[in-house]
Amino acid sequence: MERRRQARGERRMAEILDAAADAFAELGYEKASTNAIAARAGISPGSLYQFFPGKEAVARALADRFVADMRAAHAAAFTGAEVAGMDLDELLDRVVDPLVAFNLANPGFKALFARPDMPSALAGSSQPIQAAMLGQVEAILLARVPGQEPADRARSARVLVRIFQAMTPLVAASPEEERPAEIAELKRVLKGYLTSLSA
Amino acid sequence: MERRRQARGERRMAEILDAAADAFAELGYEKASTNAIAARAGISPGSLYQFFPGKEAVARALADRFVADMRAAHAAAFTGAEVAGMDLDELLDRVVDPLVAFNLANPGFKALFARPDMPSALAGSSQPIQAAMLGQVEAILLARVPGQEPADRARSARVLVRIFQAMTPLVAASPEEERPAEIAELKRVLKGYLTSLSA
DNA sequence: TGAAAATGCGAGCGACCGCTCGTATTGTTC
DNA sequence: GAACAATACGAGCGGTCGCTCGCATTTTCA
Numbered sequence: 001m002e003r004r005r006q007a008r009g010e011r012r013m014a015e016i017l018d019a020a021a022d023a024f025a026e027l028g029y030e031k032a033s034t035n036a037i038a039a040r041a042g043i044s045p046g047s048l049y050q051f052f053p054g055k056e057a058v059a060r061a062l063a064d065r066f067v068a069d070m071r072a073a074h075a076a077a078f079t080g081a082e083v084a085g086m087d088l089d090e091l092l093d094r095v096v097d098p099l100v101a102f103n104l105a106n107p108g109f110k111a112l113f114a115r116p117d118m119p120s121a122l123a124g125s126s127q128p129i130q131a132a133m134l135g136q137v138e139a140i141l142l143a144r145v146p147g148q149e150p151a152d153r154a155r156s157a158r159v160l161v162r163i164f165q166a167m168t169p170l171v172a173a174s175p176e177e178e179r180p181a182e183i184a185e186l187k188r189v190l191k192g193y194l195t196s197l198s199a
Numbered sequence: 200m201e202r203r204r205q206a207r208g209e210r211r212m213a214e215i216l217d218a219a220a221d222a223f224a225e226l227g228y229e230k231a232s233t234n235a236i237a238a239r240a241g242i243s244p245g246s247l248y249q250f251f252p253g254k255e256a257v258a259r260a261l262a263d264r265f266v267a268d269m270r271a272a273h274a275a276a277f278t279g280a281e282v283a284g285m286d287l288d289e290l291l292d293r294v295v296d297p298l299v300a301f302n303l304a305n306p307g308f309k310a311l312f313a314r315p316d317m318p319s320a321l322a323g324s325s326q327p328i329q330a331a332m333l334g335q336v337e338a339i340l341l342a343r344v345p346g347q348e349p350a351d352r353a354r355s356a357r358v359l360v361r362i363f364q365a366m367t368p369l370v371a372a373s374p375e376e377e378r379p380a381e382i383a384e385l386k387r388v389l390k391g392y393l394t395s396l397s398a
Numbered sequence: 399t400g401a402a403a404a405t406g407c408g409a410g411c412g413a414c415c416g417c418t419c420g421t422a423t424t425g426t427t428c
Numbered sequence: 429g430a431a432c433a434a435t436a437c438g439a440g441c442g443g444t445c446g447c448t449c450g451c452a453t454t455t456t457c458a
Contacts, residue, residue, distance in 0.1 A: 006404060006455065030229050034446055044407045049447065051405095158369065159384050166365030170357065185358050192391020205425065205434060233416055243437045248417065250435095 013051045015041045017062045021108030029059065029111050029125070059125030063112050067132045074098040083143050088194065092187045095140070096164075100183055103168050110172065114165045133161050145197050156197060163189055212250045214240045216261045220307030228258065228310050262311050262327045269331075273297040282342050287393065291386045294339070295363075299382055302367050309371065313364040332360050344396050355396060362388055 005013075019041035023032035034055050038048040052058045083091055103109055112126045113133075137157040141148065148156065167186040174182050204212075218240035222231035233254050237247040251257045282290055302308055311325045312332075336356040340347065347355065366385040373381050 004404075004456095008455080009405070012405080033444075035444090045447075046408065046449080047406050055446065155380065155384060159366070159388065162365050162369060163362065163388065166361050167358070170361060181354065185354060188395050189358065189362065189388065189392045192395045193388045196387050196391045203426095203433075207425080208435070211435080232414075234414090242435095244417075245419080245438065246436050254416065 009051065012041075012043065012047070013061075016043070016048060016051060016058065017065055020058050020062050021106065023108075024059075024062075024111035025107035029115060032111075034058075056125055059112060060128065062108070063125055063128040066106065066109050066112070067128050069106075070099075070102055070132070073102065083140055088191060089187075091140075091144075092190055096183070096187055096190065099164070100168070100171060100186075104172060107172070110168055114168055130161070133164075134158065137161055141197075144194065148197070156193075159193065160190060163193070208250065211240075211242065211246070212260075215242070215247060215250060215257065216264055219257050219261050220305065222307075223258075223261075223310035224306035228314060231310075233257070258311060258325075259327065261307070262325055265305065265308050265311070266327050266331045268305075269298075269301055272301065282339055287390060288386075290339075290343075291389055295382070295386055295389065298363070299367070299370060299385075303371060306371070309364075309367055313367055329360070332363075333357065336360055340396075343393065347396070355392075358392065359389060362392070 016037065020032070020037045022040055023037045026032075027036070034048060035045045037058065038045045041048070048058075052061065086094075103113075109129075113129050115126060134154075134157050137160050138153055141153050141156055141160075145153070145156070164186070167182075167189065171179055171182045171186065215236065219231070219236045221239055222236045225231075226235070233247055234244045236257065237244045240247070247257075251260065285293075302312075308328075312328050314325060333353075333356050336359050337352055340352050340355055340359075344352070344355070363385070366381075366388065370378055370381045370385065
């Protein structure tokens, strides 16, 4: 069902995703109307639907782009290949800092990432992001806590991602000068949990 | 501006709050329409507005009732009076278990408690619950981590409440037989954080 | 160059939202 | 039992939502 796109169309799609990220960041997912997204993109409501079949599709495409950007920027730090022997504090710095930076640089990200109000937990707009995060955290767990049962590893990954999700808005909402302290608390929580897993 | 209520009116108000808790639990705060709440309560839309000036007021009243119920049921476990010398694991059991039980028994609770989408962080419907929780956690911290600066204690309380908020939906969403494991993970996270605070 | 496809527009649709208001009924008060 | 307040109703208001549709314009390509 893919239709042939012209260069202008590809550009428009990117502009729509930019506008959607803006709107999600400022208004939240629910209150960011498709008309508002179209207006921010400088196009008419109808034009938006030339490129995306609906609001969910816009959100999912935006989530995919976030995941791709994240991977492109921080793939090395997150792979967990040479992560096995690393000092835990250094590991946390290497993983958490870029992720926090990405969250602060992309305010629309957390509107899709940190929303626990799942309409039905199925096919949510944030599913791509969730899946990507869970996979990478599991890879790190596999390297750091080798003795863990697969089911326990999956659960621990969910817990770690959830903690990050929950703390990120706290970091983003705090004034500039208190952010280092908030980030330190986030790392402290993650470290405490990871330490108790290895024990 | 308080108007004189008859016994029937007081009963209706309680029924409306019951219906609102139902609707919030099932649909989430935003999608739970006032007409739907009224229908669930077996009354007309207009009647709802005889008792509450709007949807926010319903939510705030429901939050107040949740806080009162929680205090009535678990005041002793949460006070932090004799909490100072207690074993950390026992403390966590005493505080976390009743809170988790309350969350599971009142599905509408987390729709007000665990929603990080704050319209403006001011005067939110969940503010009464947040304030109550923060105060009680700070009291516990005061007893357990006496050397802490007030600003740090406030931050730690926010972190602890946030962790609980984030993990509760995970517990509630998991199948019955896996809940003990999820609750154990929640306690593990809290314990890890609290331990690192005392160090 | 001309037909087809892609892009673009924007009024407005049907549905739902929170909420109002005129009116009827029930309960309280003296 | 008369006067009044409290409770109850439900059609419907003004507004917003996601989205459609008829039609104009631009680009592609044979």
